[in-house]
Amino acid sequence: DTGAFTFDPGFTSTASCESQITYIDGEKGVLLHRGYPIEQLAEEGHYLETCYLLLYGELPTAREMEDFEYRVTHHTMIHEQMSRFYSGFRRDAHPMAVMVGSVGALSAFYHDSIDISDPHQRMVASLRMIAKMPTLAAMAYKYHIGQPFVYPRNELSYAENFLHMCFSVPCEPYKVNPVLARAMDRIFILHADHEQNASTSTVRLAGSSGANPFACIAAGIACLWGPAHGGANEAALNMLMEIGTKDRIPEYIARAKDKNDPFRLMGFGHRVYKNYDPRAKIMQQTCHEVLDELGIKDDPLLEVAMELEHIALHDEYFVEKKLYPNVDFYSGITLKALGFPTNMFTVLFALARTVGWIAQWKEMIEDPHQRIGRPRQLYTGAPQRDYVAVEKR
Numbered sequence: 001d002t003g004a005f006t007f008d009p010g011f012t013s014t015a016s017c018e019s020q021i022t023y024i025d026g027e028k029g030v031l032l033h034r035g036y037p038i039e040q041l042a043e044e045g046h047y048l049e050t051c052y053l054l055l056y057g058e059l060p061t062a063r064e065m066e067d068f069e070y071r072v073t074h075h076t077m078i079h080e081q082m083s084r085f086y087s088g089f090r091r092d093a094h095p096m097a098v099m100v101g102s103v104g105a106l107s108a109f110y111h112d113s114i115d116i117s118d119p120h121q122r123m124v125a126s127l128r129m130i131a132k133m134p135t136l137a138a139m140a141y142k143y144h145i146g147q148p149f150v151y152p153r154n155e156l157s158y159a160e161n162f163l164h165m166c167f168s169v170p171c172e173p174y175k176v177n178p179v180l181a182r183a184m185d186r187i188f189i190l191h192a193d194h195e196q197n198a199s200t201s202t203v204r205l206a207g208s209s210g211a212n213p214f215a216c217i218a219a220g221i222a223c224l225w226g227p228a229h230g231g232a233n234e235a236a237l238n239m240l241m242e243i244g245t246k247d248r249i250p251e252y253i254a255r256a257k258d259k260n261d262p263f264r265l266m267g268f269g270h271r272v273y274k275n276y277d278p279r280a281k282i283m284q285q286t287c288h289e290v291l292d293e294l295g296i297k298d299d300p301l302l303e304v305a306m307e308l309e310h311i312a313l314h315d316e317y318f319v320e321k322k323l324y325p326n327v328d329f330y331s332g333i334t335l336k337a338l339g340f341p342t343n344m345f346t347v348l349f350a351l352a353r354t355v356g357w358i359a360q361w362k363e364m365i366e367d368p369h370q371r372i373g374r375p376r377q378l379y380t381g382a383p384q385r386d387y388v389a390v391e392k393r
């Protein structure tokens with residue numbers, strides 16, 4: 001037992017740790033944050049309220065929420081000198097590459113001022129991360145499309161501010177559509193935390209050495225980028241665009257079932273959920289709301305996605321292996337309709353997941369038994385042997 005993780009000696013060792021933040025029942029398709037079902041949080045609440053819940057463990061009173069929202073809102077600007085980092089990136093750099101770099105660079109601006117042994121400073125660092133991620137994400141997008149950075153505005157809500165920083169331009173007024181802002185906020189809630197997924201485990205392992213939280217979050221962003229994890233939303237939309245029409249679905253279903261073909265249905269399957277990912281249902285509803293609000297009727301991508309889901313859910317291969325749509329299956333269509341390019345999808349996932357990463361980091365640091373994570377291995381290499389001089393090899 002290394003404190004942060006408990007490994008079984010088995011060949012497929014599964015890392016595990018104790019946490020009070022998120023509970024998943026993969027067989028029943030249940031997701032709870034501090035005991036509250038994701039369906040209720042997404043329907044009744046808003047993202048900053050979920051942030052408060054994940055960090056403090058309880059839903060806030062109106063006064064507590066007002067204070068939390070004020071503190072987050074008034075830390076959304078970043079050090080002006082950080083803007084210069086962006087000009088060092090190639091314009092065509094993937095926005096996730098920019099995010100790994102810019103979030104890691106936050107360490108250079110806040111590292112010395114954070115004493116992680118001090119509970120107050122841990123909370124300050126947590127709020128700074130939550131506050132600044134939308135600004136950094138919007139800057140990554142603006143830099144990528146060659147438009148000027150847009151500063152946050154304190155009178156806007158968290159999701160409104162993000163859409164404003166992404167889509168407004170200095171040349172004309174921009175009014176955030178409240179229906180789209182609500183959809184964006186709900187998408188943030190759906191991605192906020194998800195127990196010990198690969199990127200959260202990365203943040204915990206990095207944090208277990210005492211590294212500063214900004215660098216740990218940058219490590220989490222790097223892990224999330226992979227197409228098997230957070231990169232699946234971008235890969236899922238690219239897959240739907242490649243399929244293009246319903247008549248080509250059987251070809252891709254066959255490829256997904258072919259063990260000799262590395263192709264997998266992106267947005268399908270999950271290490272834990274062996275039932276429908278509850279987030280996918282809410283995401284599908286949100287997708288319909290966004291398309292309706294934008295007057296997009298019969299979106300061909302949505303038609304392909306729904307037909308693909310229908311065929312897969314009745315195909316014995318997917319049924320037998322309990323493969324269902326996950327949170328990434330419908331998110332791409334929704335984000336594309338909101339105006340984002342596919343290479344920004346995982347950036348949005350990282351933005352939303354920051355609260356989960358930082359809440360789990362804080363929980364680990366505050367565990368009195370916490371020690372550095374030190375995974376062990378099953379050695380299958382050469383037995384001990386003596387060195388052989390080069391002339392005798």
Ligand code: SDX
Nearest residue numbers: 194197228229230232256264265266267268269270271321
């Ligand atoms: C996220 O961990 C989290 O909580 C992650 C996440 C979060 O919020 O943090 O939920 C976010 O990462 C969601 C997953 C996004 N990834 C994708 O959609 C990529 C496509 N999915 C697969 O790559 C896969 O399903 C994984 C990576 C998600 C899970 O990989 P596993 O654990 O290896 O898959 P499995 O054990 O469930 O697979 C069982 C079988 C395997 O076949 P056999 O070896 O038993 O013959 O099902 C097959 C797999 O080959 N399989 C698929 C498949 N997913 C699994 N076959 C075709 N298409 C797929 N999508």
